[in-house]
Amino acid sequence: xxxxxxxxxxxxxxxxxxxxxxxxxxxxxxxxxxxxxxxxxxxxxxxxxxxxxxxxxxxxxxxxxxxxxxxxxxxxxxxxxxxxxxxxxxxxxxxxxxxxxxxxxxxxxxxxxxxxxxxxxxxxxxxxxxxxxxxxxxxxxxxxxxxxxxxxxxxxxxxxxxxxxxxxxxxxxxxxxxxxxxxxxxxxxxxxxxxxxxxxxxxxxxxxxxxxxxxxxxxxxxxxxxxxxxxxxxxxxxxxxxxxxxxxxxxxxxxxxxxxxxxxxxxxxxxxxxxxxxxxxxxxxxxxxxxxxxxxxxxxxxxxxxxxxxxxxxxxxxxxxxxxxxxxxxxxxxxxxxxxxxxxxxxxxxxxxxxxxxxxxxxxxxxxxxxxxxxxxxxxxxxxxxxxxxxxxxxxxxxxxxxxxxxxxxxxxxxxxxxxxxxxxxxxxxxxxxxxxxxxxxxxxxxxxxxxx
Amino acid sequence: xxxxxxxxxxxxxxxxxxxxxxxxxxxxxxxxxxxxxxxxxxxxxxxxxxxxxxxxxxxxxxxxxxxxxxxxxxxxxxxxxxxxxxxxxxxxxxxxxxxxxxxxxxxxxxxxxxxxxxxxxxxxxxxxxxxxxxxxxxxxxxxxxxxxxxxxxxxxxxxxxxxxxxxxxxxxxxxxxxxxxxxxxxxxxxxxxxxxxxxxxxxxxxxxxxxxxxxxxxxxxxxxxxxxxxxxxxxxxxxxxxxxxxxxxxxxxxxxxxxxxxxxxxxxxxxxxxxxxxxxxxxxxxxxxxxxxxxxxxxxxxxxxxxxxxxxxxxxxxxxxxxxxxxxxxxxxxxxxxxxxxxxxxxxxxxxxxxxxxxxxxxxxxxxxxxxxxxxxxxxxxxxxxxxxxxxxxxxxxxxxxxxxxxxxxxxxxxxxxxxxxxxxxxxxxxxxxxxxxxxxxxxxxxxxxxxx
Numbered sequence: 001x002x003x004x005x006x007x008x009x010x011x012x013x014x015x016x017x018x019x020x021x022x023x024x025x026x027x028x029x030x031x032x033x034x035x036x037x038x039x040x041x042x043x044x045x046x047x048x049x050x051x052x053x054x055x056x057x058x059x060x061x062x063x064x065x066x067x068x069x070x071x072x073x074x075x076x077x078x079x080x081x082x083x084x085x086x087x088x089x090x091x092x093x094x095x096x097x098x099x100x101x102x103x104x105x106x107x108x109x110x111x112x113x114x115x116x117x118x119x120x121x122x123x124x125x126x127x128x129x130x131x132x133x134x135x136x137x138x139x140x141x142x143x144x145x146x147x148x149x150x151x152x153x154x155x156x157x158x159x160x161x162x163x164x165x166x167x168x169x170x171x172x173x174x175x176x177x178x179x180x181x182x183x184x185x186x187x188x189x190x191x192x193x194x195x196x197x198x199x200x201x202x203x204x205x206x207x208x209x210x211x212x213x214x215x216x217x218x219x220x221x222x223x224x225x226x227x228x229x230x231x232x233x234x235x236x237x238x239x240x241x242x243x244x245x246x247x248x249x250x251x252x253x254x255x256x257x258x259x260x261x262x263x264x265x266x267x268x269x270x271x272x273x274x275x276x277x278x279x280x281x282x283x284x285x286x287x288x289x290x291x292x293x294x295x296x297x298x299x300x301x302x303x304x305x306x307x308x309x310x311x312x313x314x315x316x317x318x319x320x321x322x323x324x325x326x327x328x329x330x331x332x333x334x335x336x337x338x339x340x341x342x343x344x345x346x347x348x349x350x351x352x353x354x355x356x357x358x359x360x361x362x363x364x365x366x367x368x369x370x371x372x373x374x375x376x377x378x379x380x381x382x383x384x385x386x387x388x389x390x391x392x393x394x395x396x397x398x399x400x401x402x403x404x405x406x407x408x409x410x411x412x413x414x415x416x417x418x419x420x421x422x423x424x425x426x427x428x429x430x431x432x433x434x435x436x437x438x439x440x441x442x443x444x445x446x447x448x449x450x451x452x453x
Numbered sequence: 454x455x456x457x458x459x460x461x462x463x464x465x466x467x468x469x470x471x472x473x474x475x476x477x478x479x480x481x482x483x484x485x486x487x488x489x490x491x492x493x494x495x496x497x498x499x500x501x502x503x504x505x506x507x508x509x510x511x512x513x514x515x516x517x518x519x520x521x522x523x524x525x526x527x528x529x530x531x532x533x534x535x536x537x538x539x540x541x542x543x544x545x546x547x548x549x550x551x552x553x554x555x556x557x558x559x560x561x562x563x564x565x566x567x568x569x570x571x572x573x574x575x576x577x578x579x580x581x582x583x584x585x586x587x588x589x590x591x592x593x594x595x596x597x598x599x600x601x602x603x604x605x606x607x608x609x610x611x612x613x614x615x616x617x618x619x620x621x622x623x624x625x626x627x628x629x630x631x632x633x634x635x636x637x638x639x640x641x642x643x644x645x646x647x648x649x650x651x652x653x654x655x656x657x658x659x660x661x662x663x664x665x666x667x668x669x670x671x672x673x674x675x676x677x678x679x680x681x682x683x684x685x686x687x688x689x690x691x692x693x694x695x696x697x698x699x700x701x702x703x704x705x706x707x708x709x710x711x712x713x714x715x716x717x718x719x720x721x722x723x724x725x726x727x728x729x730x731x732x733x734x735x736x737x738x739x740x741x742x743x744x745x746x747x748x749x750x751x752x753x754x755x756x757x758x759x760x761x762x763x764x765x766x767x768x769x770x771x772x773x774x775x776x777x778x779x780x781x782x783x784x785x786x787x788x789x790x791x792x793x794x795x796x797x798x799x800x801x802x803x804x805x806x807x808x809x810x811x812x813x814x815x816x817x818x819x820x821x822x823x824x825x826x827x828x829x830x831x832x833x834x835x836x837x838x839x840x841x842x843x844x845x846x847x848x849x850x851x852x853x854x855x856x857x858x859x860x861x862x863x864x865x866x867x868x869x870x871x872x873x874x875x876x877x878x879x880x881x882x883x884x885x886x887x888x889x890x891x892x893x894x895x896x897x898x899x900x901x902x903x904x905x906x
Contacts, residue, residue, distance in 0.1 A: 005802075033663070035680045043802055162647055171643040172625055172684070189642040190624040194615055210486075226709065227488045229702035231625070231684050248701050249682035252708065256679065259712030260794060266719060267790030267878075268783050275795040276802050279815045286787050286820060293783045294824055297776025298831065304772040311771050315764035318771035319757040322778050322887045323750025329782070330721050330746050330880050334739050337720030341713060342728040351729065352460075362732045367739060371747055378751065425720075427783050430883075434775045 003036040010043050017048045022055050034063030042072055042276065050079050058091045066097045074104045082109055086116030095122070096142035096250070099129035129244075137221050138214040140251070141235045141244030147175045150184050150205070154197045157187075172232045175242055176205045183234055183242040185209045211236050214243055221246060222254045223346050261422070262344060266337070268293070268427040289427040296431030300325075300438050307442040310449055316385060317445050320392045323375075324441045327396060328403040328433035331367065335360055335407030336429050340421050343411065353412050357405065364404035372397040387448045394448075395441035402440065403433045456489040463496050470501045475508050487516030495525055495729065503532050511544045519550045527557045535562055539569030548575070549595035549703070552582035582697075590674050591667040593704070594688045594697030600628045603637050603658070607650045610640075625685050628695055629658045636687055636695040638662045664689050667696055674699060675707045676799050715797060719790070719878040721746070742880040749884030753778075753891050760895040763902055769838060770898050773845045776828075777894045780849060781856040781886035784820065788813055788860030789882050793874050796864065806865050810858065817857035825850040840901045847901075848894035855893065856886045 009028070016024040029037055029052060037056075041049040041064070053061055053076075065073065065088060077085060089098045102110050110130070117123040125143040132138025146164045148157045161174060174187045185205040195204055211234045212221055225233055225248060233251075235244040257272075264272065268289035273282055304311070304321075311317055339356070342348040348356075372393040379389040407429055411421035462481070469477040482490055482505060490509075494502040494517070506514055506529075518526065518541060530538060542551045555563050563583070570576040578596040585591025599617045601610045614627060627640045638658040648657055664687045665674055678686055678701060686704075688697040710725075717725065721742035726735055757764070757774075764770055792809070795801040801809075825846040832842040860882055864874035 033661075033681060035682075039680075158646065170641075170684070188623075189646070193611065193642070193645075208486075226702075226705050227492075228486060229488075229705075231623070231701060248684060248705070249679075252679050252701070252705060255705065255708055256712070256798070259709070259716070260798075263712070263716055263719065263790060263794060266716065267786045269787055269790065273791065274800055275791050275809060275812075276800070276804065279812060279819065282791075282812075283816050283819045286784075286816070287823070290780065290783060290787075290820060290824060291827075293779055294776065294828065297773070297779050298828075300775035300779075301772035304775070305769070308768050311768035312765070315761050315768060315771075316758070318764050318768075318774065319754035320750070321771065321774045322753035322757070322891055323747065325775050325778060326746055326750050326753075326782075326883065326887050327743065329779075329883065330743060331739075333720045333879065334722055334743075337716060337722065338726065338728050338735075341716060345709070345713075348728050356728060359728075359732060359735075363735050363739070366732065366736045367743060370740070371743060374744075375747065375751075426786065430779065430782065434779050438775055 003032055005036070005039055005043070010040070013040070014044070014048065017044075017051050020051070025052060026055055034060060035067045037064045038067035038069070038072075041068060041076065046075055046079055049076060053080075054084075058088060062088045062091055062093045062097075065101060066093070070104070073101065077101070077105060082112035083116050086113045089113065089126075090117055090119065090122070094142045094144055095125040095129055096140065096244075098122075098126050100134075102126060103130055103134065132214065135218045136214065137212045137216040137218065137235045137246060138244070140218055140221060140246045140254070141214070142247070143244050145175055145234075145242070145245045146171055146173075147177050147181075147242060148187070148201060150176050150178055150202050152201050154192065154195060154199050154201065154204070157201055158192070158197070170247065172247075175234055175245070176201060177242050181242055182240045183209065183211055183236050186234070209234065212246075213238065218251075218254050219258060219344075222251050222258065225251050226255070227346075258344065262340065262425075265420075265422040266333075266425040293427045293431050296435055300435050303435060303439045304442065307446060310442065310446050314385060314388065314445070314449065316383070316388055317391075317442065320388075320395075320441065321438060323392075324395055324399055324437045325434040327371070328399040328437035329430035331364070331400050332403035332407035332429040332433045333425065335363075335404045336411050336425050339408055339411045340425060343415050343421050356412070357408055360404050360408040361401070364401045367404070368397040368400035371400065387445070387452050390452075391441070391445040391448050395437075395444045398440050398444070399433070399437045402436055403429075406432065406436075456485055458489070458492055458496070463493070466493065467497070467501065470497075470504050473504070478505060479508055487513060488520045490517045491520035491522070491525075494521060494529065499528055499532055502529060506533075507537075511541060515541045515544055515546045515550075518554060519546070523557070526554065530554070530558060535565035536569050539566045542566065542579075543570055543572065543575070547595045547597055548578040548582055549593065549697075551575075551579050553587075555579060556583055556587065585667065588671045589667065590665045590669040590671065590688045590699060591697070593671055593674060593699045593707070594667070595700070596697050598628055598687075598695070598698045599624055599626075600630050600634075600695060601640070601654060603629050603631055603655050605654050607645065607648060607652050607654065607657070610654055611645070611650070623700060625700075628687055628698070629654060630695050634695055635693045636662065636664055636689050639687070662687065665699075666691065671704075671707050672711060672797075675704050675711065678704045679708070680799075711797065715793065715875045715878075718873075718875040719786075721880040746880045746884050749888060753888050756888060756892045757895065760899060763895065763899050767838060767841065767898070767902065769836070769841055770844075770895065773841075773848075773894065774891060776845075777848055777852055777890045778887040780824070781852045781890035782883035784817070784853050785856035785860035785882040785886045786878065788816075788857045789864050789878050792861055792864045793878060796868050796874050809865070810861055813857050813861040814854070817854045820857070821850040821853035824853065840898070840905050843905075844894070844898040844901050848890075848897045851893050851897070852886070852890045855889055856882075859885065859889075 013028050016028060102113055114123050146161050148160055171189065175183060176185045176187055178184055185207040186209050187205040191204060210228055212224060214235050214237055231248045233246045234242055235246060237243050269285050270288045271285040273285045375396055376393040379392055383389050410424040414424055415421040466481050469481060521529065555566055567576050599614050601613055624642065628636060629638045629640055631637055638660040639662050640658040644657060663681055665677060667688050667690055684701045686699045687695055688699060690696050722738050723741045724738040726738045828849055829846040832845055836842050863877040867877055868874045
């Protein structure tokens with residue numbers, strides 16, 4: 001049942017496309033799931049993908065369009081005329097998917113497509129959704145849902161549902177509203193199947209409904225759905241009226257994206273890229289942090305320059321520069337990662353920032369003591385310079401303390417000022433720790449050379 | 454509707470608990486969602502949490518137990534007698550949650566609890582599930598599901614469903630099986646509501662069902678549910694019989710955990726820890742990579758030691774050590790992160806490893822040329838040693854090439870040998886790049902000093 005993408009498959013598909021052999025092409029891909037076809041487009045040129053797309057029936061071509069990755073879809077849509085896009089959307093595409101697809105296009109094309117959509121309700125749903133920021137509940141929600149009045153009985157409810165449900169692809173819950181469309185609760189389809197037809201909805205529905213406001217950020221939506229194990233979440237406006245619903249599949253994407261963004265941020269990549277992106281796109285995404293790190297390296301070199309005198313006197317001092325900078329970077333990354341992950345998962349609890357810093361201070365003391373003792377013993381037996389042996393241990397201890405506190409403090413501060421704390425990971429932390437590390441190390445060497453040397 | 458955890462709330466709760474004031478305690482937490490109560494336990498001592506737990510009705514206490522984080526739950530369960538745990542489980546807890554809860558306990562306690570569960574079917578479901586590895590589909594699935602025979606008509610189907618559905622918490626799909634319990638397809642509740650009661654199931658159900666084998670790894674399960682936008686996924690045994698189903702809420706946890714694990718691995722943290730864990734637990738999780746990095750630092754120092762002669766002659770050589778090691782680390786992390794993320798998301802496409810390496814080589818050439826040119830110009834105007842100026846640029850270029858290829862190659866190799874490629878991130882990559890970086894840099898300095906100096 002499940003499809004595995006192979007090079008052989010793509011080769012024979014390409015061959016069929018090149019021969020403009022629609023029949024063979026359809027034989028190859030006709031029975032595949034839309035998500036698999038979307039994956040295949042990823043491996044083809046736009047023109048090849050377009051050839052396939054125009055062969056598919058409208059239902060399938062809509063599903064494929066929804067399943068495409070954003071960047072591929074954007075490039076792909078540019079090649080399709082507005083009336084074809086409108087035709088695909090008109091055929092029962094969910095409003096949230098339609099808005100996502102239209103939203104990436106230039107304003108002029110958006111207008112053209114909307115004029116082709118003659119179902120006023122569908123067009124106005126899409127226009128409504130286009131107004132919301134894509135990183136909010138409004139940007140994630142679909143307008144399609146099944147809502148019933150709390151004053152109905154089950155028979156009336158089932159009759160109305162049959163009408164409404166035709167438009168809605170996946171129905172997991174029925175939303176219960178009052179006469180003003182204010183959300184009152186939910187009714188599961190399972191419950192509907194289990195209770196008597198004459199029951200009044202008012203006595204049967206679940207009043208403890210969790211909802212989000214249309215302006216809630218999508219990260220909050222993801223956290224709520226994850227925490228309360230929800231598959232669908234109703235969205236209300238500022239006076240409590242039901243305006244849409246968010247399904248878990250859209251939120252899974254948010255969770256993956258958020259996690260991926262933090263991961264790339266930590267690895268010093270400034271745009272969302274993939275291994276399959278072009279060399280130029282990938283170089284552009286990697287360059288900014290590399291340039292910042294290089295200027296950090298220049299600063300480090302100016303710091304070391306100040307100690308050229310001591311380095312001439314005791315060149316072995318250079319030996320431990322990589323250890324000091326490396327350890328500072330590692331310790332700083334560890335501390336910042338724990339804070340940033342806690343902020344992202346909303347799992348920091350109610351500990352105050354001051355308490356967190358104190359705790360990290362204790363961890364740093366413990367780490368610092370253990371590691372600087374190990375290196376002290378090691379250097380005691382291997383190094384011929386007592387000044388260097390003592391300097392390395394004191395410097396390592398100090399650098400671990402500094403890097404830990406810095407790595408904890410910066411993300412907390414950024415978060416306080418509503419800046420994404422994940423900025424303070426990876427290259428930023430390691431670069432600052434490099435510069436401060438060499439300064440601390442060489443200053444301690446110089447001091448001890450003055451006192452003991 | 455939604456609850457926000459504050460320090461004031463915890464303080465008044467603690468006060469009530471200390472006074473053994475059950476009424477006030479219940480007033481404070483009685484109406485909260487189980488997931489909120491679980492969050493509150495996180496902030497309390499085990500004994501305080503236990504006091505609350507015994508006040509809750511059995512339904513709620515079961516839900517709270519399921520919502521607790523694994524480590525908190527494990528500590529908490531140790532304080533509860535077996536018959537209480539059995540009582541909580543007996544009260545309609547889903548088999549997958551029951552197996553998760555029992556699975557963390559010592560064998561002896563597991564046996565004790567199971568003897569207290571008198572519903573043979575429930576006990577045997579739990580025992581079945583305990584046999585599966587927790588990182589497989591079998592470890593994620595629940596036994597509770599609604600299955601109907603393909604030969605029934607809708608009336609019979611609805612009657613049987615009413616019987617089965619009472620036990621199943623969330624029903625999204627009905628699974629259609631043949632007489633041997635082999636999975637044939639699915640029927641959505643929506644469809645059931647829309648079609649006539651006399652219809653035969655055989656003509657109504659969706660035959661294109663996506664399923665997983667009970668042994669499939671949980672990462673694969675997550676990728677499938679994400680890719681095909683599924684809320685529930687049936688699990689079959691090796692001859693196609695329906696044995697369970699996985700719901701999306703469990704998979705969201707898998708996705709979060711996988712992403713979190715990769716993030717922590719990259720930041721050099723060896724266990725799954727949180728900011729709220731104790732100082733000792735956190736130190737233990739951070740120490741292994743720090744010790745490895747420190748021995749990497751010692752190796753670097755031995756490499757530099759070999760060049761003490763050159764360093765005495767030109768102490769300014771030390772100035773660029775942090776830049777070389779820092780850039781090597783950054784470039785290496787970027788390359789490995791893209792490969793590791795691609796492997797985790799299954800998004801590497803069908804490009805061969807050789808093609809990926811060639812592409813990274815091109816990116817490295819581009820990055821290396823740009824950055825070494827910038828530093829060449831900078832040093833040309835600021836440094837008084839031509840040897841150093843040229844050495845730094847050649848070394849930076851070489852280190853970027855080496856670190857990029859190494860960062861691409863290692864995760865691909867690890868993955869080939871079925872080792873988690875995320876091991877090759879963070880401290881491992883930066884440490885190797887530090888050692889090789891100083892060697893490349895100082896060797897080039899030495900060579901050029903011999904030729905030009």
